[in-house]
Amino acid sequence: MxxxxxxxxxxxxxxxxxxxxxxxxxxxxxxxxxxxxxxxxxxxxxxxxxxxxxxxxxxRTAARALRGSGFTIGLALPVFGNDFFSQIVLGVNETLAGTGYRFILAPDTSESSSSHTLDALADREVDGIIAVSPMVSTDWLENLARYVPVVVIGRHDMPAGYDTVNGDDAAGARLVMNHLLEQGHRRIVHLTGDYVQVAARPADPHSIRSVVFREMMLSAGLVPRQVTTAADPAAIVACVRDLLAGDEPPTAIFAAHDFLAIHALRVVATSEPRVAIAGYDGVDIASHPMISLTTVDQRGVEIGRTAATLLLERIKGRTTPARHVSTPELLIRRSTAPDGATG
Known part of the structure; x- marks a missing residue:
């Protein structure tokens, strides 16, 4: 021509x-x-x-080049009531303020619906998608990212076409376990969700925490015990009650996230002897003096800000993959203090 x-x-x-x-x-x-x-x-x-x-x-990865921008971003979230997701939403909102972009919250209704949720956002021709812990394969995400810019939170993938934002889950789990072991605990239970499948999802944060728990228990010459529960308050309470009623009740529980830990505290608050509880995420309510939960601060607001920043870069045309990992911090509070005093 x-x-x-x-x-x-x-x-x-x-x-x-x-x-x-x-x-x-x-x-x-x-x-x-x-x-x-x-x-x-x-x-x-x-x-x-x-x-x-x-x-x-x-x-084209930058879908805006194929159409006029709608200045809309899709934010796909799991539905269960984890306040950590609220921190992520806050960080996304802070970053988008003043940019002209707005976001649509799209909750999953079940694990099997992640692909449908992301498909629905893409079909709305959003300018980009932030997906929190989507239960789809890496290949599926790579295919999606060919059409629309994607940033994934809560998966330690090694992507070619999308970005990832995570806390350092291995380091965070080690912080918790070192703290509990140094306090002399030997019967430590890892309480986690029934969605954890270590072999099937090695890049999942909860799988990584489970692996670290097992490795550190074995290294200490102890028997690792992991218990799963549905992410429902009644189910969590029943599970913890069963643990405490067993022949060898734990002296400490390492909960996979703060939602589990806070509901476990409802049970152990009146138990004898005392059971230490440590959570993970660093949600705001954990610092309340009536709760005082020892937890790993993942800096959820920072994770949300970073994810939104990376997505805006993607929308503007960046194609090289970015992987951001934030450094966790262990916040030691009364829930793991030997005498129950504020630590």
Whole structure:
């Protein structure tokens, strides 16, 4: 192709609109095929793939280049009541203030719905997505990131096409275990959610904490004991009551996150002998003097700010992957003090 004055002109790059026109489908349908999303018929997939090949279409990571920006970001969150997620939302909101961007909160209704939630955000043609602990494969996320900028919080992936933001979960778990072991505890239970599958999800923060717990117990010559529970207050309370009623009740509980720890405190507050409780996340209520929970501060607001900053960079065109890991801090309080005094 050449201009009127004879100079060579680069061929026009095909857009998702071109693919949709040639395939005779909507742009949303093309998006679903590109991302291998749920609900695409074989016939539709064949038409779209044929159009993609015919036009030599390549999805752009910066989806804004394919359409006018809606100045909207999708924030996908798990639904259970963990105040750590509220800290993340606050950090995202602080960073987006004054940028012209707004965000849509999209809670998952179950583990199996993560892909549907992210698909729904992409189909709304948001400018970017921040996903907190999505229960989908790395390949699935890489495919999504071909079409829309993505930042993932709470997964220690090694991505090529998206960014990750995490606390140093291995270091944080070591802080907790060193603290409990130095206090002389030998019957330590790791209380975690029933979603933990160490072999299946080695990059999951809770899996990493579980591995560190096991390794440190074995290194100390102790028997590691991990107990899982649903993330429901009644289930947590029942689980902890069963633990304390057993033949060898724990002297300390390392809870995978503060939501678990705070509900465990409801049970151990009146137990004899006293049971130490340590949590993880550093939610605001943990510092309340009536709770005084020892916990690992992940700096959730900072994580939210960082994720939003990285996503804005992605939207502007950065394509190299970024991995941010924040340094955790152990906040020692009354819940693990030997005599119950404020530590």
């Amino acid at each position: 050449s201009t009127q004055d004879g100079r060579a002109q680069a061929p026009k790059r095909a857009t998702i609109t071109d693919v949709a026109r040639v395939a005779g489908v909507s742009r949303g349908a093309v998006s679903k095929v590109i991302r291998d999303a749920y609900g695409v018929s074989p016939a539709m997939r064949a038409r779209v793939e044929e159009a993609i090949e015919r036009l030599a279409y390549r999805p």
